[in-house]
Amino acid sequence: MSNTNFIENFVAGGVGGVFTVAVGHPFDTVKVRLQTMPKAAPGEKPMFKGALDCCQQTIKKEGFFALYRGMAAPLVGVTPLFAIFFGGCAFGRWLQQKHPGQELTFLQNVNAGAIAGALTAAVMVPGERIKCILQVQSMGHSTVKYDGPIDVVKKLYKEGGIRSIYRGTAATLIRDIPASAAYLSVYEYLKKLFTGGNKDQKLSPLATLGAGGFAGIANWAVCIPADVVKSRLQTAPEGKYKGMRCVVQEILHDEGPKGLFRGFVPVMLRAFPANAACFFGVELTLSLIRQVV
Numbered sequence: 001m002s003n004t005n006f007i008e009n010f011v012a013g014g015v016g017g018v019f020t021v022a023v024g025h026p027f028d029t030v031k032v033r034l035q036t037m038p039k040a041a042p043g044e045k046p047m048f049k050g051a052l053d054c055c056q057q058t059i060k061k062e063g064f065f066a067l068y069r070g071m072a073a074p075l076v077g078v079t080p081l082f083a084i085f086f087g088g089c090a091f092g093r094w095l096q097q098k099h100p101g102q103e104l105t106f107l108q109n110v111n112a113g114a115i116a117g118a119l120t121a122a123v124m125v126p127g128e129r130i131k132c133i134l135q136v137q138s139m140g141h142s143t144v145k146y147d148g149p150i151d152v153v154k155k156l157y158k159e160g161g162i163r164s165i166y167r168g169t170a171a172t173l174i175r176d177i178p179a180s181a182a183y184l185s186v187y188e189y190l191k192k193l194f195t196g197g198n199k200d201q202k203l204s205p206l207a208t209l210g211a212g213g214f215a216g217i218a219n220w221a222v223c224i225p226a227d228v229v230k231s232r233l234q235t236a237p238e239g240k241y242k243g244m245r246c247v248v249q250e251i252l253h254d255e256g257p258k259g260l261f262r263g264f265v266p267v268m269l270r271a272f273p274a275n276a277a278c279f280f281g282v283e284l285t286l287s288l289i290r291q292v293v
């Protein structure tokens with residue numbers, strides 16, 4: 001994509017976001033539940049043995065659609081988020097191009113992705129806070145019960161104002177700036193590889209799915225520890241942690257470094273299909289726009 005048209009990329013990104021949530025949300029629920037399950041007391045078994053066990057227990061106890069719990073917030077949040085992200089990528093490309101249509105280097109795509117990642121924080125942080133709270137609430141984590149995304153926003157606002165809604169901003173930025181840089185640059189790199197460097201050659205649907213899937217893997221490969229910290233911070237009762245440092249110290253103390261990789265399996269299981277679907281939606285929309293405009 002050397003396309004720097006903000007509007008086209010914004011619209012295509014929104015469609016990509018819908019595709020991502022439709023395919024990826026059940027995996028995400030398992031991930032957040034694994035990342036935030038209560039610590040097992042000495043001699044006791046952990047709540048879940050792993051990703052499959054978490055999925056099976058959730059379906060058995062709460063029904064299949066529990067895996068889709070909290071999906072309204074990501075749908076409402078992820079659509080604009082991916083729209084901003086892909087619009088931001090177009091903006092990042094435009095900033096670095098010396099002339100229109102110029103192909104970007106790998107490093108320039110890293111920069112464009114990082115810029116786009118930072119731009120998404122305003123929507124990403126509250127979206128993730130609401131989603132994570134709803135995904136874990138029936139695990140017996142919190143005494144406050146929420147009826148849905150609006151109720152979460154109202155209660156968080158009452159409890160701590162905008163500050164509470166935006167809890168986890170630093171952790172989200174630490175997660176998303178490098179992740180987004182990896183996401184865009186790996187996608188563009190693979191796209192170039194699959195088309196043999198010929199920018200006029202259209203990427204086949206299978207190649208788009210492959211490049212998108214690996215971009216998703218690259219995204220998560222660089223950010224799982226920051227994601228674990230973010231999920232803990234965003235689902236903790238008010239006042240439990242002073243900041244990221246306390247969360248990291250607690251995890252290292254209780255579980256060692258492997259605790260920073262909780263949820264690795266469901267994250268990686270989701271990353272490929274969800275992001276393959278995302279880039280497929282993005283490329284499809286861009287080519288439809290090109291045919292119409």
Ligand SMILES: CC(=O)O[C@H](CC(=O)[O-])C[N+](C)(C)C
Pocket residue numbers: 020082085117176179180183216219271274275
């Ligand atoms: C954390 C996140 O939303 O990552 C996106 C990929 C995914 O698996 O959802 C990528 N990006 C942050 C660049 C939009």
